[in-house]
């Protein structure tokens with residue numbers, strides 16, 4: 001047994017969770033002392049933003065439905081002009097990671113508080129991580145100012161999320177929890193949340209796949225997304241998130257799908273280096289080998305299996321491998337220029353959509369089997 005030693009920073013956001021919780025919005029904005037909220041959304045969620053604005057009544061200064069995936073710097077500049085023009089004192093982000101990402105970029109400059117109303121499972125609402133894309137490169141950073149002050153999880157707003165997006169978005173969530181379990185500075189509270197998060201998502205995916213309007217299944221998915229988002233917000237990530245950052249950022253692949261495709265392969269790569277975390281992940285999934293369990297959870301519910309299916313070109317895999325090893329970062333199994341060939345092999349497996357088998361990566365003898 002090893003001695004516990006950790007730092008736990010707490011979970012500073014206020015979370016209001018439950019079907020119909022959007023009706024508490026006015027009260028929540030009021031308790032922040034805000035009187036001039038600007039409601040942000042993507043163009044295709046403008047109707048939701050208008051509804052949110054109506055609910056706020058005189059506390060809303062309007063809707064700005066111009067959020068764009070990956071937060072291009074120009075979109076931030078335009079949004080900041082709108083914030084100044086209408087004298088907003090609070091940002092209301094109704095949508096997924098793209099909308100919350102725009103709110104964060106505005107908050108970084110203006111210091112305005114954010115109320116997030118997430119409608120996907122990506123988890124951005126629980127983190128102080130921001131990303132802004134400039135000249136085709138996504139610059140990310142951490143700043144306490146961008147952490148939403150209040151998060152309203154209303155399951156009713158997720159019912160319209162298409163099944164295919166729901167499954168990959170839930171895989172995006174579960175990836176935070178999986179990497180959180182072998183994080184360099186993990187702690188027991190966050191590890192508990194990670195295990196619960198994986199369990200909730202593993203329960204939710206098959207059920208919402210069968211019936212996307214099953215509020216119970218959606219509620220489990222959202223509960224899991226909250227837990228997994230909190231893991232992302234509290235402990236550092238590793239190889240999987242690095243791979244997804246490179247593939248999404250440099251090759252413009254869709255965010256949630258990339259997470260879904262890459263996760264089994266990143267876990268297979270790390271499985272020998274983090275055996276007890278791998279066992280926790282497998283137990284939470286109810287399988288014997290975590291990488292194959294993740295692969296099955298995604299592909300049995302309609303998610304794409306390979307990078308080849310989501311727009312990656314095989315000829316770009318070499319460059320992707322170079323980028324992944326070009327800067328050092330923490331991972332349970334070291335990743336640097338010396339591991340370039342292994343990373344290239346991992347990417348080939350992810351490209352082809354091969355189901356990781358326990359033997360393929362030399363998983364601990366005796367564990368055997370697959371999912």
Ligand code: NAD
Nearest residue numbers: 042070096097098119120122124127129157158160161255
């Ligand atoms: P998204 O926000 O881009 O949403 C995808 C599309 O689905 C959008 O057009 C959106 O309007 C629509 N949509 C969202 N919810 C819907 C619903 N309930 N019904 C119908 N349509 C809906 O996707 P995402 O996966 O949530 O976010 C991805 C972005 O978030 C990426 O840029 C990623 O880097 C970022 N992200 C950041 C963090 C962080 O901590 N900073 C964490 C996770 C993701």
